[in-house]
Amino acid sequence: NAGVTQTPKFQVLKTGQSMTLQCAQDMNHEYMSWYRQDPGMGLRLIHYSVGAGITDQGEVPNGYNVSRSTTEDFPLRLLSAAPSQTSVYFCASSYGVFSDTQYFGPGTRLTVL
């Protein structure tokens, strides 16, 4: 099993550009989520999904969109990048609810100029 994979590993954007961060898992997990990690702030939940076709907002959803068309994939879209979105983004998945062990991807380091 590859586990949770994320692409790209690094990305530099200009303000106003759009892009999609990819996340895939091969463990047949129902729950997937996106976090951003900023220095001194831990990880904050952006969006999550409890299954294909079902998504919900987390703590910091503004400026981000998600969709879940398959169990395996959960892409995160930045519609119009802003410098405040400079961060490290982690995708995670779990078999059941958040009480279950979350498996994290290696992260995407995004810089918005």
Added chain:
Amino acid sequence: AQSVTQLGSHVSVSEGALVLLRCNYSSSVPPYLFWYVQYPNQGLQLLLKYTTGATLVKGINGFEAEFKKSETSFHLTKPSAHMSDAAEYFCAVSQPTGRRALTFGSGTRLQVQP
């Protein structure tokens, strides 16, 4: 609402010394509690978790944590630090009902001196 406070953003210990990383939580109901570890340039991985049952929880790499409801704490300990323990450690809380999303603390970076 739930929240997590990790006391000390940086902790330094000598190799072989006791490791103690502090975590206090706030939750309106008995929570689920987690410790995750992040090695440099990697994602997070679960060290241990408490959901129900025994309040002393043992995890990987010799770490353990004790859920103390009266103190709203879930401190992480290891009797003898190893150089390979140098990493950032995150305490997290979720609730057994409702949306159950994880809330993370701000993290504690552990440095192990030779």
